[in-house]
Amino acid sequence: MKASIPTGTSGLLSSVAESAFAAGVGFLASGVLLAVLGKDPIKAFYYLFEGSFGSANNFTITLAYAAPLILTALTFAVGVRAGLFNIGAEGTLYVGATAAVAASLIHLPFGIGLLFVLIVAGAAGAAWSVPAYLLKSYRGVNEVISTIMMNNIALFAMQFVVLNYLLDPARSDKSASIPLDSRFPTLLPPNLTLAIFFSILVCFGVYYYLWQTPGGYELRAVGLNPDAARFSGISPRRPMLYAFLLGGITAGLAGAVEVAGTFTPFAIYTGLSNLVNFGFNGIGVALIGRNHPMAIVLAGIFLGALQAGASSVQIAGISFEIVEVIEGMIVFAIAAPQLYRMFRRRLK
Amino acid sequence: MQSRGEEVLRTAAITKIYPDGTQALRGVDFDLARGEVHGLLGENGAGKTTLSKVLSGILRPTSGEVFVNGKKVEVRHPKEALKLGVGMVHQHFTLVRDFTAFENILLGTDVNPKGSGASKARQEILDLSKDVGLGVELDAKVEDLALGAQQRVELLKMLYRKVQILILDEPTSSLTAPETVELFKAVRRLKEEGKSAIFITHKLNEVLEICDRITVLRHGEVSGKIEAAQADRKTLARMMVGRDVVFDLVKEPSHAGEPILEVSDLVVRGNRGEDAVKGVSFAVRRGEIFGIAGVEGNGQTELEEALSGVRRPSRGNIKLGGLEISSLSNNQIRKHSVGLIPEDRRQMGLILDMSVAENSILGREWERRFRGQGVALAWPKVKEHASRLIKSFEILVKGPESPAKSMSGGNQQKVVVSRELTDDPDFVLAAQPTRGLDVAATDYIRRLLLKTRDTGKGVLVISADLDEVLQLSDIIGVMYEGKLLEVGPPEKMTRHKVGMLMGGVKE
Numbered sequence: 001m002k003a004s005i006p007t008g009t010s011g012l013l014s015s016v017a018e019s020a021f022a023a024g025v026g027f028l029a030s031g032v033l034l035a036v037l038g039k040d041p042i043k044a045f046y047y048l049f050e051g052s053f054g055s056a057n058n059f060t061i062t063l064a065y066a067a068p069l070i071l072t073a074l075t076f077a078v079g080v081r082a083g084l085f086n087i088g089a090e091g092t093l094y095v096g097a098t099a100a101v102a103a104s105l106i107h108l109p110f111g112i113g114l115l116f117v118l119i120v121a122g123a124a125g126a127a128w129s130v131p132a133y134l135l136k137s138y139r140g141v142n143e144v145i146s147t148i149m150m151n152n153i154a155l156f157a158m159q160f161v162v163l164n165y166l167l168d169p170a171r172s173d174k175s176a177s178i179p180l181d182s183r184f185p186t187l188l189p190p191n192l193t194l195a196i197f198f199s200i201l202v203c204f205g206v207y208y209y210l211w212q213t214p215g216g217y218e219l220r221a222v223g224l225n226p227d228a229a230r231f232s233g234i235s236p237r238r239p240m241l242y243a244f245l246l247g248g249i250t251a252g253l254a255g256a257v258e259v260a261g262t263f264t265p266f267a268i269y270t271g272l273s274n275l276v277n278f279g280f281n282g283i284g285v286a287l288i289g290r291n292h293p294m295a296i297v298l299a300g301i302f303l304g305a306l307q308a309g310a311s312s313v314q315i316a317g318i319s320f321e322i323v324e325v326i327e328g329m330i331v332f333a334i335a336a337p338q339l340y341r342m343f344r345r346r347l348k
Numbered sequence: 349m350q351s352r353g354e355e356v357l358r359t360a361a362i363t364k365i366y367p368d369g370t371q372a373l374r375g376v377d378f379d380l381a382r383g384e385v386h387g388l389l390g391e392n393g394a395g396k397t398t399l400s401k402v403l404s405g406i407l408r409p410t411s412g413e414v415f416v417n418g419k420k421v422e423v424r425h426p427k428e429a430l431k432l433g434v435g436m437v438h439q440h441f442t443l444v445r446d447f448t449a450f451e452n453i454l455l456g457t458d459v460n461p462k463g464s465g466a467s468k469a470r471q472e473i474l475d476l477s478k479d480v481g482l483g484v485e486l487d488a489k490v491e492d493l494a495l496g497a498q499q500r501v502e503l504l505k506m507l508y509r510k511v512q513i514l515i516l517d518e519p520t521s522s523l524t525a526p527e528t529v530e531l532f533k534a535v536r537r538l539k540e541e542g543k544s545a546i547f548i549t550h551k552l553n554e555v556l557e558i559c560d561r562i563t564v565l566r567h568g569e570v571s572g573k574i575e576a577a578q579a580d581r582k583t584l585a586r587m588m589v590g591r592d593v594v595f596d597l598v599k600e601p602s603h604a605g606e607p608i609l610e611v612s613d614l615v616v617r618g619n620r621g622e623d624a625v626k627g628v629s630f631a632v633r634r635g636e637i638f639g640i641a642g643v644e645g646n647g648q649t650e651l652e653e654a655l656s657g658v659r660r661p662s663r664g665n666i667k668l669g670g671l672e673i674s675s676l677s678n679n680q681i682r683k684h685s686v687g688l689i690p691e692d693r694r695q696m697g698l699i700l701d702m703s704v705a706e707n708s709i710l711g712r713e714w715e716r717r718f719r720g721q722g723v724a725l726a727w728p729k730v731k732e733h734a735s736r737l738i739k740s741f742e743i744l745v746k747g748p749e750s751p752a753k754s755m756s757g758g759n760q761q762k763v764v765v766s767r768e769l770t771d772d773p774d775f776v777l778a779a780q781p782t783r784g785l786d787v788a789a790t791d792y793i794r795r796l797l798l799k800t801r802d803t804g805k806g807v808l809v810i811s812a813d814l815d816e817v818l819q820l821s822d823i824i825g826v827m828y829e830g831k832l833l834e835v836g837p838p839e840k841m842t843r844h845k846v847g848m849l850m851g852g853v854k855e
Contacts, residue, residue, distance in 0.1 A: 232711030233679035
C-alpha cells in the first residue's frame, strides 16, 4: 500500500525544488556581498566546497559537525509538530554534554560505558525540559520565553559545574576528558565516529514515533489544530509533555554526541566554547529540513558542510565573520519559506 | 413582465483559474440592468463568490471581459470598482470593530471624522439613511451593534461612496427574521432609486422573494437564467444541483422514550466572563429530536461547548443517561456513547492538514481496532476504516489519503458526521449541522439525523436555520440572549412564532 499519508512527505518534490531555488538565491546574494567587499566569490565558494566535500577527510569533518546539529534540529522540529516553538535545544545541549562528562567519570567497560553516557545525557536533557512544560501547561507561559531563559540558566549553571566539579586536574581550561571506553567508536580516524549514524538512527526513531504510533499521531494532531484535538477527546497536555521530553532527550543526546563523538577533546571547555551555537544552528537545520526527521538528516549535513568549509574559506583571505554572514544568508534564504508558513499559521 | 432598464453591467466569458489549478469559473456570462435585483444562486463552491470578487476588483479573471455601462473595463482593485460605482457588502463584515459606525463609513474617504468636512458628511449620511430606511446609531461602536445593524453600516458605507451597483454576498446569513424583512425593504427602496443589486445566496425562498431575475451557477458555469416570476423552488433547485431534490423529508412520528440528556438550570460563562447561558433547563428523550432555534451568538455556542465538556458550566446540572457530566472533560464524556458534531467543523471537527483517514480516527487513535501487534498504528486498518466510512456515508473524495482541506464543505461535514455516528452513540449533539452546506449535503445530513432518531437515540440539534429546526424537530425551543424562551411541539411552535421568538419578540 502506498504510504503517502502517514509519512508526512506529501509535496516532497515541490519542497525540494523550492529549497534548491532558495539555496540558489542565498548563494547568489552572498556572492554579490563578497563581490562588493572585493573578494572573489567563485574562489570563496570553491573553498567552501573543497573544505566540506573536497576529500574523504573533509567530508568526515562535515559529518562530525552534522551529528549534533541533526539532533538539536529534532528538538525544534518535534516542538513545531506539536505546535510549540521550543528553542531550548541550546541550553539543553549544555546540560546533556555536562551530564555525559559526569556520567563518564564512573568508568564502565566498553559498550556499557557509552550506553550509560547516552542514557544519562538523554535523561538530563529530558529533565531540563520539564520546567518549560510545567510553566506552559499550568501557567500559560509562552515556551519561547521560558526556553530562552532556561538557555541562559544552563549556560552559567553548566559553566559552574564544569569549573567546580568536572575540571581536568591537569588543565584548567577544560573538563576531564571522556575515557576511551565511553566514546563513540572511531570508524575512520580522526573524525568519523559512529556518532553520525547514531544521530540518523535517532531520526528514524523520532520519525517512527511521530507517524506510526498513536502518541505521535496525537502530538501532530494537537500541533495542527489543538481545538479539534481537544474536542475529539485528546487532552493537549500529554502530547505537549511528550514533545518537550522528546525534544529534551534529543538535545541532551546532541550534547553527548558533541563531547563523546567528535574530534573536540572529548571534554567541555570551561567557557563551553565547543558547545555554543549547536542548539541554535539546529533551528536552522530544522527549518531547512521542513521539520521532517528524514529531511533533517540531509539538512544537517548541508549545514555541517557550511561549517566545515568555513575554515578553508578563510584560507581564501576572507575573514571568519564574513564567512559567518554568508552562512547566515544561505541558511536564512532556505529557511525563509518554511518560517513564513509557520508564522502565517500561528497568526491565523 | 415589466420592462427592464438599460444594462449597467455585463460580463462575457469570464474564466477564473486559481493558482492551485481549481477552475472556479468557466466562461460565465452575466448581465445586470438598472433598477434590477439579480439573484446569483448556487451551491457552495459553484463560483458565486469568485464571480463577485472579480466584479468588485478583489480578484482578476484569467480571461473574459467586464463591461460597466457598456464600456469595457478592467477592474484591478476594489478602489477602481468603487470608482466605477460597483461596491460589495461582504458576508463577513469588513468593519473596524473599535471604530464608531460614523468612522467606519468615512474610513478610506478623504473626510476626517473629526475634521472640517465631518458635519457635512454626517448630514449626507443621515439623509441617505433616511431615504433608504437604514437606521443606524452613527456614534455607536461597531462591536456594540447587532449584526443587522453592522450590515446597515456596510450598506451605508457603500451608498456614501455613490455606488450604483451593490453586490450583496449572502446578506441574510446572520440576520434575524425581522432584520431580513428590514433589509429587503431597503433593497426595494434602492431599486426604486434606480440602483441595481446582485443578490448572492443559496436560499431559494429569498431569491424568489426579492429578485427580478435569477442566474444559477453550477460548477463555475451558468446552469440557468430565469425571470423570478416564472421560477419556483423546484426548478431552481434542479438548476442548482443538477437533479431533482425532494424538499419534504419523510418524517415518521416519533416514539419518545426515557430522557437521555437532562439539563437543569445551566449557567455557562462566555469568553468575556459574561453569563452567556443564563439558566437553561430541558430534556432530550430517546427517539426524539430536540431542536434549539436561535440567531447565532445567543449562547448556543457556549451551551454546545458545555454539553461537549470543553467549557465548564458555572452552575447547574447536565445528566447523560442519569450520570452527572457537568464537571467531566470532553474525553471523559466521550466514553459514554456520545456523538458530538461541533458547529465549527473546520476548527473543531477536523484537522484540515491531515488526511481523511487520519481524521477518521481523531480521538480514537488508541483503540485496538486501529493498531497492529504492538503499540504502533496500523495504517492499513485505519485506511480500511476510512474507506468504509467514505462508502457508507457517500463522501465524495479521491480516497482516504486525500487531505481534508481539499474537500468541499459538505464532504468535510460528512467526514465529521461519519466519525461521530459510526459507533452508534446513544446521544448525538449536532450544532449547526448544515451551516454553509449545499442542498444535497444538507438533505443527506438531515436524513441521517432523522435515521439516528428512528433507531431510538436522543438527538439535540442546535441551529440558526429556522427551516432546519422546523423540519427536524419533535420538540422546539428558541434560544434568545442566553435563555430558552419557549419550548413546545411543532404544532404550537409555528414558523411565524419561532421567527419572532428568534428576534426576541414574545406575543
